[in-house]
Amino acid sequence: MTRPGKSVSSGRAGSTRRQFLLGGAVAGVGAAAAIGADLAVSSTDGPAAEPAALHGGQTVQFYGAHQAGIDTAAQAHGLFVALDLLDGTTREDLVRMMRILTDDAARLTQGSPALADSEPELATVPARLTVTFGFGPRFVARARGEAPGWLKALPAFAVDRLLPEFSDGDLLLQIAADDPLAVAHTARMLLKDTRSFASVRWSQQGFRRAHGSVRPGTTMRNLFGQVDGTSNPAPDTPDFDQVVWNRDGWLAGGTSAVVRRIGMDLDKWDRLDRGGREQSVGRYLSNGAPLTGTDEFDEPDFEATTPIGFPVIPEFSHVRRARSENTAERIFRRGYNYDDRPIGEAVSLSGLIFVSFQADVDRQFVPIQKRLDQLDLLNEWTVPIGSAVFAIPPGCAEGGFVGETLLT
Ligand code: HEM
Structure with a gap:
């Protein structure tokens, strides 16, 4: 849809x-x-x-078979907030909370104030605002629902240096818009709604290029300067539907989200020459073309060799390692950059809020991450410091609420 x-x-x-x-x-x-x-x-x-x-008046439809914010062209600003349910929050409370959240998200995304909006003027510029809700394992348990097998922390990977302040959580709010004020206001309104049911566990703010600075549809660049997101299923195609939408039980029409905060050591990356940078991924920095091609969307030729017999796209390169021969092992990536205040001598503390959507985490995401854990030259400059997995329920119709397939 x-x-x-x-x-x-x-x-x-x-x-x-x-x-x-x-x-x-x-x-x-x-x-x-x-x-x-x-x-x-x-x-x-x-x-x-x-x-x-x-652009500020543009809206993205809220109600529908799928939640918005997944197949929506990524907005410039993304905020990810994970909440922990309070101990006393019951199944009935979850129904109340999700009804209120759905109602306010529906209003705000259409440019109307939340029900008890304390700053209604801030609601008038939605700028393609979307709100996407996700449920962690404890949410589903508290709802007395059946959790998909993959709804748990990812297996431990050797590259991980995970911090609890960026990991796990019971309820995810993904709030995204082309205007940061719309994002901030929405977060505040929704967190007021959740206040008596849950507390904030972590929150991560990310950005892409500002709206209007590049042509719509341009693949994003991460802070390594790489074109990031080229090899992604295209929304609104049978391929995307196959990769992303779940078909089982209460999650039918929903999906899963893996949110990983991955530090990117820009200061160390500075010491690598351009050729080395391109070899580490297997694509050119100029336009993201594979090292065997000229255009961003050229298919990489993994068989091609140099005159002395080495693969043109190195064995250790990120794209070679991330691609599986099994076409079922694919994901839809929709991440954001982050840039924090540097510590000590460093001049940056930056990285990627890696976000992927896939119908099944164990079958699609985990095999890729396992391969990258074993070998991926990019690991020299990147380190996962946060990790969380959420079930993203389907969307709902007007009058319904997100989570109703689990909670009613
Ligand atoms: C900071 C960490 C990362 C950076 C900087 C990064 C960067 C990139 C870049 C530049 C590309 C090539 C262009 C494209 O197709 O998007 C790429 C491809 C890809 N990455 Fe990553 N990536 C990171 C982490 C990950 C992680 C954690 C996963 C999944 C576990 C992943 C999975 C993929 C996949 C599946 C592709 C497409 C491979 C193909 O061509 O089929 N990446 N990444």
Whole structure:
């Protein structure tokens, strides 16, 4: 199912654009000529002013067979909050909590204030806001539901240096929008809703390029400068449906999310030359093309060898190790960059909030992570410091609530 962002035109668009253009005219003399004198000096709205392509009013449908925020083109800002249920929170409380959360998320994503919104003005610019809920193992147990076998902590990997403050959790809120204020306001409203049922365990803030800075559909870049997300199933295709949507019981139409905070040692990466950087992944930094191709979406040729017989895409490279011959072992990656305050001598404390969606964690994610654990040159510069697994229930229709297939 698609969730096209629909444009909501704002009555104030024309004047806002004019203010913007006038700002430009002040900044550069040339701009005034480009605008045209009449527009530049006019202070009243008129039909000549083109409606601006303001983005803040765009909304993503909330209700539907699947939750939004998975097959939605990734927004610029993502916030991931994991909550722990309070000891006394009962199954009936979970129903109440999910009803309230669903109701407020539905309102906020459509640009309306939450039910008891203390700052309703902040709700008017959703900028493709989505809220996606996920359930950890304890949530499903508390709901007295049947948990899928994979709903547990991932097996321990040798590369892991996991910290409890970035791991596990009972309830996930993935809040994403092209405007950071929309994300912050939504988080605050939803956390007010959960206050008597759960407490925040961890929260991680991530970003991609700002909306409008690159063409829509451009694959993201991570802080190593790599094009990251090329080899991903495309939403709204049978392939995506197969990889992502679960078909079992209360989770039918839902999926699973693996959220891993992976530190990227940029200071160490600085010491690697460009050729080494490209070899470590098996793709060019310039445009993400495989080392055997020229275009980002060229298929890597894993058989190709150099004149002296070495594979062009090295055995240790990330793309070779991440790709399985078993086409069932695939995932949909939708991560965000993070950039924290550096500690001590370091000039960065950065990384990736790795997020993948797949129908079944054990069958799809774990084999890939196992291979990368055994061999992947990227491990020299990356270290997983957080890890959590959630069941993402299906979406719901208006009047229903997210989690109803588990809780009713
Ligand atoms: C900080 C850590 C990581 C970085 C910087 C990173 C970076 C990249 C880059 C640059 C690519 C190539 C372009 C693309 O297809 O997206 C790639 C591909 C891929 N990565 Fe990662 N990655 C990281 C962690 C992981 C993890 C933890 C997994 C899963 C366990 C993973 C799974 C994959 C897969 C499945 C591909 C596509 C391989 C193919 O071509 O079929 N990556 N990654």
